Amino acid sequence: MRKLKNSELGRIDVSEFKKIPKTPLIIVLDDIRSLNNIGAIFRTADAFIIEKIFLCGITACPPNKDIQKTALGSTESVDWEYYKNIDEIILKLKEKNVFVWSVEQTNKSKKLNKLNIDKKVKHAIVLGNEVKGVSQKAINLSNDVIEIPQFGTKHSLNVSVCSAILIWEFFNALN
Numbered sequence: 001m002r003k004l005k006n007s008e009l010g011r012i013d014v015s016e017f018k019k020i021p022k023t024p025l026i027i028v029l030d031d032i033r034s035l036n037n038i039g040a041i042f043r044t045a046d047a048f049i050i051e052k053i054f055l056c057g058i059t060a061c062p063p064n065k066d067i068q069k070t071a072l073g074s075t076e077s078v079d080w081e082y083y084k085n086i087d088e089i090i091l092k093l094k095e096k097n098v099f100v101w102s103v104e105q106t107n108k109s110k111k112l113n114k115l116n117i118d119k120k121v122k123h124a125i126v127l128g129n130e131v132k133g134v135s136q137k138a139i140n141l142s143n144d145v146i147e148i149p150q151f152g153t154k155h156s157l158n159v160s161v162c163s164a165i166l167i168w169e170f171f172n173a174l175n
Contacts (some may be wrong), residue, residue, distance in 0.1 A: 001145040004140060017077040026124040030086050030138050032159060033056040033130055039070030040160035041127070046074035047172040051122075053078055056086040070160075072112035086126070090141040095126050100141040102126045103162060104134040105155065109145040112166070125166050127159050170174045 061082050062075035083089040099121050128134030
């Protein structure tokens with residue numbers, strides 16, 4: 001077995017990325033405070049050709065050197081837009097028949113491992129603040145709530161890790 005060189009990876013450039021069909025998934029970041037988490041989410045969105053990221057509330061926007069440290073240029077490839085109020089973008093997405101999932105632990109959340117993801121509709125996942133999670137306002141406006149089952153003592157994942165798990169699951173279900 002031999003490790004591949006970068007030149008062997010078949011990477012596309014930003015202009016090619018912009019032209020290829022995207023996974024019908026939108027990421028909505030609700031008050032994410034860590035610039036490293038924001039950058040890591042951009043990088044995962046690039047890896048799985050996600051349609052768009054919406055940055056809301058206190059979530060920082062590119063260009064930013066601390067986002068760039070983990071994004072590694074993916075803020076140039078992945079489309080993004082900023083909204084001060086998360087309710088505004090959730091309502092706009094729902095008007096466009098996007099199914100909006102908040103990612104949170106609630107009394108009625110659906111477990112990711114039991115979820116049947118509908119391939120006929122576009123989806124959005126709302127990821128919340130590292131301490132407070134997804135706002136109740138966003139949960140109330142969402143179509144449904146999803147959670148990643150966890151079995152240890154913490155029942156809490158870093159938001160960038162959580163996004164990677166969800167993006168991978170949706171990518172596999174929608175492609």
